[in-house]
Amino acid sequence: MTPLTVVAGQAVSLPEADVDTDIIYPARFLLITEKKGLGAYAFADRRADPSFPIGTDNDRPILIAGPNFGCGSSREQAPWAIGDLGIRVIVAESFGEIFYGNCFRNGMLPIRLDATDVAMLRGIAEAGGTISVDLEARTVTAGDVAIPFAIAEDRREALLKGWNDTLRILALHGDDISRFEAAQQRATPWLWTART
Amino acid sequence: MARTLYEKLWDAHVVAEADGKALLYIDRHLLHEVSTPQSFEALREDGLSVRRRAAQLAVADHSVPTHDRDQPIADRQAAAQVALLERNCAEFGIEYLTLTGGDQGIVHVIGPEQGFTLPGMTLVCGDSHTSTHGAFGALAFGIGASECGTVMATQTLWQAPARTMRVTFDGKLAPGVTAKDMALAFIRETGASGGTGFAVEYAGEAVRALSMEGRMTLCNMTIEAGARSGIVAPDKTTFAYLEGRPRAPRGAQWEAAIAYWRTLASDPDAAFDHEVVIAADGIAPHATFGTSPDQSLPMGAVIPADDRLAKPLRYMDLRAGDALLGLPIDHAFIGSCTNGRIEDLRAAAAVIGGGHVAEGVRALVVPGSMRVKAAAEAEGLDHLFTAAGFEWREPGCSLCVAMNDDRLPPGARCASTSNRNFEGRQGVGARTHLMSPAMVAAAAIAGRIVDVRQVAA
Ligand code: SF4
Numbered sequence: 001m002t003p004l005t006v007v008a009g010q011a012v013s014l015p016e017a018d019v020d021t022d023i024i025y026p027a028r029f030l031l032i033t034e035k036k037g038l039g040a041y042a043f044a045d046r047r048a049d050p051s052f053p054i055g056t057d058n059d060r061p062i063l064i065a066g067p068n069f070g071c072g073s074s075r076e077q078a079p080w081a082i083g084d085l086g087i088r089v090i091v092a093e094s095f096g097e098i099f100y101g102n103c104f105r106n107g108m109l110p111i112r113l114d115a116t117d118v119a120m121l122r123g124i125a126e127a128g129g130t131i132s133v134d135l136e137a138r139t140v141t142a143g144d145v146a147i148p149f150a151i152a153e154d155r156r157e158a159l160l161k162g163w164n165d166t167l168r169i170l171a172l173h174g175d176d177i178s179r180f181e182a183a184q185q186r187a188t189p190w191l192w193t194a195r196t
Numbered sequence: 197m198a199r200t201l202y203e204k205l206w207d208a209h210v211v212a213e214a215d216g217k218a219l220l221y222i223d224r225h226l227l228h229e230v231s232t233p234q235s236f237e238a239l240r241e242d243g244l245s246v247r248r249r250a251a252q253l254a255v256a257d258h259s260v261p262t263h264d265r266d267q268p269i270a271d272r273q274a275a276a277q278v279a280l281l282e283r284n285c286a287e288f289g290i291e292y293l294t295l296t297g298g299d300q301g302i303v304h305v306i307g308p309e310q311g312f313t314l315p316g317m318t319l320v321c322g323d324s325h326t327s328t329h330g331a332f333g334a335l336a337f338g339i340g341a342s343e344c345g346t347v348m349a350t351q352t353l354w355q356a357p358a359r360t361m362r363v364t365f366d367g368k369l370a371p372g373v374t375a376k377d378m379a380l381a382f383i384r385e386t387g388a389s390g391g392t393g394f395a396v397e398y399a400g401e402a403v404r405a406l407s408m409e410g411r412m413t414l415c416n417m418t419i420e421a422g423a424r425s426g427i428v429a430p431d432k433t434t435f436a437y438l439e440g441r442p443r444a445p446r447g448a449q450w451e452a453a454i455a456y457w458r459t460l461a462s463d464p465d466a467a468f469d470h471e472v473v474i475a476a477d478g479i480a481p482h483a484t485f486g487t488s489p490d491q492s493l494p495m496g497a498v499i500p501a502d503d504r505l506a507k508p509l510r511y512m513d514l515r516a517g518d519a520l521l522g523l524p525i526d527h528a529f530i531g532s533c534t535n536g537r538i539e540d541l542r543a544a545a546a547v548i549g550g551g552h553v554a555e556g557v558r559a560l561v562v563p564g565s566m567r568v569k570a571a572a573e574a575e576g577l578d579h580l581f582t583a584a585g586f587e588w589r590e591p592g593c594s595l596c597v598a599m600n601d602d603r604l605p606p607g608a609r610c611a612s613t614s615n616r617n618f619e620g621r622q623g624v625g626a627r628t629h630l631m632s633p634a635m636v637a638a639a640a641i642a643g644r645i646v647d648v649r650q651v652a653a
Pocket of ligand 1 (some may be wrong): 258302532592
């Protein structure tokens, strides 16, 4: 995974609430079994509207989204498609929970801020100003205002270092898992029958 | 210390802890063709194998056609996707339920009916409606494709504990009112994101009175309120459903399992972070009017005036002040992991009462699994449906997600038993009204949305 430390540049604003992952990545494109190049299908059914702000030629690394962004289906194609458009940071009041977690696993940073801060950043985005996100310092900076944001420490570290979740669990907790399994086989043996 | 059911399930699966999170052991993983190609690819890239093969079970459901099951899949992309799942399963040693083997179906229908889903488990799937399995008193939640790979390789996931919410449905449901209406009423009250960060436990007289099918409908829709899991404490209804299922424990193991499962209830004095109480006897049949599952109305009410509804109402071609009662529909869909089980098909068939699908309406019945289909056919439900003008299909997700060739044209208006009324969910520009199976069947016959209480004699 590509590490993420500082992301700076212009931001694109999509103020709509409850933008679900069906809007981000319509289901009919889920037949594609690839992970790369999905930006071509991002927001596919919205782009026909000329006023829709995010095009396939997007060059802005930050998205200022509306509340409950990424709700609905768990499809990871949603963050893959957004990431493929070069977006690495998404700021919103709230996120769909599965989408929120999926972002981290793909080197993207979702930031929850309160409504006033989101509105302020949206204003800057719409005026074409630049925004800088510093994950080390946990701040979003625009002009001379620096807004702190909260993030779980393990997630921050994993993003900063570009860790692979799976390999890390195996390296650090292989023995813990084996110990757990042995104990569970004794306590609830029906979970460990021949077929399972 | 008094604990909630969620906390008991959590505590029983902690492998390691750090930073307020737990590395949770995952007992079971269900796989389908759409969310796993990239998970297997990640295993290959990292040179990893599947840690516990028999804890995984795979089936194709999302992209499979619901007709001509004996023929090869016509759509090239869909055929390739299903073939890839089968190949990946063969390569990594995972059991795959074939399209013609009699056990295929929607992943959330087959888990329980196979007895693969059991009380007390942790269960995941690369699908948000994995919350369905919580109906058995399991901690079940949807994950992304990357996590599917992590589960296959490690049988664990790092998770932050959720806050707990208890939703108590007091009293009894009125005739014609179902688990689907309970779900829509709860989501309307909570909002599409009101449950974010919570694990929901459903309790109360009306929940205890639900069949397992009803409990699955309720837990299934929990994600539509933003919560990743919905749980119902297991009881004799749960045990009766599971006994004798192909993968359920037997003999002495069954007895031991039941003894443990009986301990899986929230302690009487356990504290929840949030409590919601809903009078079940006050719930009317619901239908959605907008493009988010929280935009629903009890039958008889009109669409409220609210600026925030402007966009969804434009999409749905409706206005504030409009009633849903009497609204003409041109499509009807009975199926999905929300309402594609035998009890749902029975409820839909029961309101046909010698009627026929209205002219100009296309109505599909898509059983949730081969086993559901076989059970329905043994009862003669297929004849009832086809004689009334419904199409009787093969199992799959079908019009719930419109990834196969079941797709609605732009502007179509569909009464649907599925779980999401999102823009374009049933086809670009198509309009979805979510409701219960009996409400959908009644709408198909009337050609417009009707109150099932006025139809059911
Ligand atoms: S029936 Fe619908 S909600 Fe259920 S798994 Fe299939 S696509 Fe998802």
